[in-house]
Amino acid sequence: xxxxxxxxxxxxxxxxxxxxxxxxxxxxxxxxxxxxxxxxxxxxxxxxxxxxxxxxxxxxxxxxxxxxxxxxxxxxxxxxxxxxxxxxxxxxxxxxxxxxxxxxxxxxxxxxxxxxxxxxxxxxxxxxxxxxxxxxxxxxxxxxxxxxxxxxxxxxxxxxxxxxxxxxxxxxxxxxxxxxxxxxxxxxxxxxxxxxxxxxxxxxxxxxxxxxxxxxxxxxxxxxxxxxxxxxxxxxxxxxxxxxxxxxxxxxxxxxxxxxxxxxxxxxxxxxxxxxxxxxxxxxxxxxxxxxxxxxxxxxxxxxxxxxxxxxxxxxxxxxxxxxxxxxxxxxxxxxxxxxxxxxxxxxxxxxxxxxxxxxxxxxxxxxxxxxxxxxxxxxxxxxxxxxxxxxxxxxxxxxxxxxxxxxxxxxxxxxxxxxxxxxxxxxxxxxxxxxxxxxxxxxxxxxxxxxxxxxxxxxxxxxxxxxxxxxxxxxxxxxx
Amino acid sequence: xxxxxxxxxxxxxxxxxxxxxxxxxxxxxxxxxxxxxxxxxxxxxxxxxxxxxxxxxxxxxxxxxxxxxxxxxxxxxxxxxxxxxxxxxxxxxxxxxxxxxxxxxxxxxxxxxxxxxxxxxxxxxxxxxxxxxxxxxxxxxxxxxxxxxxxxxxxxxxxxxxxxxxxxxxxxxxxxxxxxxxxxxxxxxxxxxxxxxxxxxxxxxxxxxxxxxxxxxxxxxxxxxxxxxxxxxxxxxxxxxxxxxxxxxxxxxxxxxxxxxxxxxxxxxxxxxxxxxxxxxxxxxxxxxxxxxxxxxxxxxxxxxxxxxxxxxxxxxxxxxxxxxxxxxxxxxxxxxxxxxxxxxxxxxxxxxxxxxxxxxxxxxxxxxxxxxxxxxxxxxxxxxxxxxxxxxxxxxxxxxxxxxxxxxxxxxxxxxxxxxxxxxxxxxxxxxxxxxxxxxxxxxxxxxxxxxxxxxxxxxxxxxxxxxxxxxxxxxxxxx
Numbered sequence: 001x002x003x004x005x006x007x008x009x010x011x012x013x014x015x016x017x018x019x020x021x022x023x024x025x026x027x028x029x030x031x032x033x034x035x036x037x038x039x040x041x042x043x044x045x046x047x048x049x050x051x052x053x054x055x056x057x058x059x060x061x062x063x064x065x066x067x068x069x070x071x072x073x074x075x076x077x078x079x080x081x082x083x084x085x086x087x088x089x090x091x092x093x094x095x096x097x098x099x100x101x102x103x104x105x106x107x108x109x110x111x112x113x114x115x116x117x118x119x120x121x122x123x124x125x126x127x128x129x130x131x132x133x134x135x136x137x138x139x140x141x142x143x144x145x146x147x148x149x150x151x152x153x154x155x156x157x158x159x160x161x162x163x164x165x166x167x168x169x170x171x172x173x174x175x176x177x178x179x180x181x182x183x184x185x186x187x188x189x190x191x192x193x194x195x196x197x198x199x200x201x202x203x204x205x206x207x208x209x210x211x212x213x214x215x216x217x218x219x220x221x222x223x224x225x226x227x228x229x230x231x232x233x234x235x236x237x238x239x240x241x242x243x244x245x246x247x248x249x250x251x252x253x254x255x256x257x258x259x260x261x262x263x264x265x266x267x268x269x270x271x272x273x274x275x276x277x278x279x280x281x282x283x284x285x286x287x288x289x290x291x292x293x294x295x296x297x298x299x300x301x302x303x304x305x306x307x308x309x310x311x312x313x314x315x316x317x318x319x320x321x322x323x324x325x326x327x328x329x330x331x332x333x334x335x336x337x338x339x340x341x342x343x344x345x346x347x348x349x350x351x352x353x354x355x356x357x358x359x360x361x362x363x364x365x366x367x368x369x370x371x372x373x374x375x376x377x378x379x380x381x382x383x384x385x386x387x388x389x390x391x392x393x394x395x396x397x398x399x400x401x402x403x404x405x406x407x408x409x410x411x412x413x414x415x416x417x418x419x420x421x422x423x424x425x426x427x428x429x430x431x432x433x434x435x436x437x438x439x440x441x442x443x444x445x446x447x448x449x450x451x452x453x454x455x456x457x458x459x460x461x462x463x464x465x466x467x468x469x470x471x472x473x474x475x476x477x478x479x480x481x
Numbered sequence: 482x483x484x485x486x487x488x489x490x491x492x493x494x495x496x497x498x499x500x501x502x503x504x505x506x507x508x509x510x511x512x513x514x515x516x517x518x519x520x521x522x523x524x525x526x527x528x529x530x531x532x533x534x535x536x537x538x539x540x541x542x543x544x545x546x547x548x549x550x551x552x553x554x555x556x557x558x559x560x561x562x563x564x565x566x567x568x569x570x571x572x573x574x575x576x577x578x579x580x581x582x583x584x585x586x587x588x589x590x591x592x593x594x595x596x597x598x599x600x601x602x603x604x605x606x607x608x609x610x611x612x613x614x615x616x617x618x619x620x621x622x623x624x625x626x627x628x629x630x631x632x633x634x635x636x637x638x639x640x641x642x643x644x645x646x647x648x649x650x651x652x653x654x655x656x657x658x659x660x661x662x663x664x665x666x667x668x669x670x671x672x673x674x675x676x677x678x679x680x681x682x683x684x685x686x687x688x689x690x691x692x693x694x695x696x697x698x699x700x701x702x703x704x705x706x707x708x709x710x711x712x713x714x715x716x717x718x719x720x721x722x723x724x725x726x727x728x729x730x731x732x733x734x735x736x737x738x739x740x741x742x743x744x745x746x747x748x749x750x751x752x753x754x755x756x757x758x759x760x761x762x763x764x765x766x767x768x769x770x771x772x773x774x775x776x777x778x779x780x781x782x783x784x785x786x787x788x789x790x791x792x793x794x795x796x797x798x799x800x801x802x803x804x805x806x807x808x809x810x811x812x813x814x815x816x817x818x819x820x821x822x823x824x825x826x827x828x829x830x831x832x833x834x835x836x837x838x839x840x841x842x843x844x845x846x847x848x849x850x851x852x853x854x855x856x857x858x859x860x861x862x863x864x865x866x867x868x869x870x871x872x873x874x875x876x877x878x879x880x881x882x883x884x885x886x887x888x889x890x891x892x893x894x895x896x897x898x899x900x901x902x903x904x905x906x907x908x909x910x911x912x913x914x915x916x917x918x919x920x921x922x923x924x925x926x927x928x929x930x931x932x933x934x935x936x937x938x939x940x941x942x943x944x945x946x947x948x949x950x951x952x953x954x955x956x957x958x959x960x961x962x
Contacts, residue, residue, distance in 0.1 A: 035606065035609075037555075037556055037602060037605055037606065038560055038562075038563055038605060039556040039558045039559065039560060039563075039593065039602075042556035042557070042558060043556070044553065044554070044555055044556065044602075044606060045553055045554035046553055047551040047552065047553050047621065049553075050551075050552050050553045050554055051551075051552070053554075054552065070528040070531075070532075071528065071531050071532070071535065072525065072526055072527055072528050072530075072531045073525070073526035073531055073534075073626070073644065074518075074525055075518055075520040075523035075524070075525065075642055076523070076557075076595070076626055076628065076642050077520045077523060077579075077642070078520065079519055079520060081519075082519055082520075094585075095585045095586065096584075096585050097584075097585065098558075098581045098583070098584050099581060099582065099583040099584075100579045100580060100581050100582075100595065101580065101581075101582045101583065102579070102580040102582065102592075103577075103578075103579050103580075103630035103641075104575075104576045104577050104578065104630045105576065111583075112520065114557070114581065114595065121518060121520075121525075124518055124519060125516070125518065125525060128516075140528065144626075145554070145557055145625075147557065149584035149585045160584075161556055161557050161558070163554065
């Protein structure tokens, strides 16, 4: 019975080449990242999934604080009248919010929604707190969950509740808010590339795709293993739109009343979906060492033999003291199960150690990304583990970058675009005239949405890929999650 | 105008001897700990308030993890049918939950509530996850906010949304769940006494006061400056009650089906109310150094003089490197304002430094708790600051302990109890027969509820203070927040 279960764990993952969607679901389930409950469309973040989010949070939070941002916590609810204050914003979110109508046995006088995002709450707060130019800038962020009443849901990618951070800032000038919007996009891009080992395209969203109420939305776009795009974080410049709707004004140095300029920016648990779909393989999850909650798993072999477990714990202690996140798998399971389980859960580096290794004064290190093994003297273990983790981090990024490059194409006709999306999959760079109508037609015809107008522009052609009129922008197009 | 505002900041605090409730509200507002919004009864945790909660969280989370607990995140919603599975539990919570009835434009088939607590969600999860004795224990915790539809609210003490952690564990035996309940109560007590400098009484709640659905509830009770009690954390032993209601069973080593035994335990943002009301004084907040987000504030005097700010930043850097949480108040304000502001916000230690100090190679250290000043050579600064912070932590605890002892009384008649509560204020230790009726009568007559049956029992008398029948327990009684 036990042996059957152990085998099943490994066998039950669908190959990603056979059915990518099923492979994804299998990994999420087998690595115990998240689970469903009787609350339709809402996830449970299981300990392994939560630990990844926590590692992301710790890293990003430090980066935010380095730019002067402070954390706070806004209420979970928004009264309907407050949500309605900015017209584009309410239009964008009202169709997908959850409405609370009763408190205990009483009907509420005004219904309130569970926050889908908190611009309106921060605006109301800033309107009360900001009086003088001395009160600016306001640089606040909160880590919380938000609710959007989605019809169809998928673990991490789309769910009725998801976890995120939302930064909200208020500045004296339009220039400052523009700078902050770019600065935070760069924080996200740097984090995703350096720590999640995922290369991204930085650019601006089109008018059609921008955030409800924003003047401009910046985005980082990543490419999944199956050639579909995933929006990985966004940063919005609101100009003074919200400030006018909410009356957020300050007295400047010349004693004149001015509106503030605002931004907001967010990254969510969706990014865990990106980690799975960029790095994962048929053995399961593959976590980049920088944010892996467990970087090294020590797997004792023949652990009932005297001295094996002792040595394993000794190495664990030593590696911990060297600053690594380490665990020992001392469960009463056979080594084959432990190795496969460790790979399934994406632990970057595995240390195998049995009686003969101990006799010879060495252990075997196995890389999760390449399955390469090497024998390392105990005395060199911490040093070599550190080198290997950095190599893994580097190689995972390079591999993902290679995949991105191999799956980024250019097209000068709509048929060519469709053909690429069907057969090769990936991003298609193509010229665009700037009209919403062409953007919609391109999506209708090919299923690809405009992912972004990249900051790094190229001239592929002089005319729009759809209407043939003069092109104003080169756009990344892609089918997306 | 500016000078007026600066003066106001200090003047506007009501004296705690004149109106304790108003003093409390003033401190919360002036120290910018929390604020209200148009969301009735819900708090905004402002940066200064959130930072205290974050420091509490970091400290407690480390303590939890040392006992093997892992974090996760459960959904924000509970379907009505799930909430109803355990009858005592639903009876306790249904009257005070917020009901979501609509998602977007659609009416939900079954209404769902915003979690008031998550026992039911954890139970459902454990029912799915636990099969064998090998799957036990389950030791999970989540940090989140919960919603209870309160009629009257006060910052930190009672609000419709509050932040907390809720730990939920499942064990093989009744003995193990009892042990875990006690273990977590001890974790709370140790944290509150050692790090928050608040002495507590440990004990068990009466049947009347225990958690809805629990077999036993343990509590730590603290005494505020005005002589009222505040329940500071609770730990519940559920026995197998929830397991039977939710069908959480496992196969034991003899292949027999058994129910698990469960616990839950929580501490909330209420504890910030305790910090304010135990330690605060007429100058404002007074934070214990161990959890003060800023332990040391450097206040430059005549900062426009050459070299003053440079020296302040140099000291800040040095103190940071020595491991302290330090800030420099370089705002364009007069020193008097900065000193008062620093006291208002409860920063344990202030460093005053002006041109003459720099000339003489020293700075002035000022303790928040006693206002004592001392001149310290720059070369000794870090060492002395460390000593002073530990002294402050120690003295704050001793002062609070003295207050607790001076306000803990014994009574052998109900008139005596009432007289103590009216005139001296504090805890009254008195004997009780164990009947719910007497407990209710005592509350009706004196306004004091049973705070706990302390683990450390004394025999004050042989008969119940109310009915005169033989007493079974000595109980702490008190008027409470």
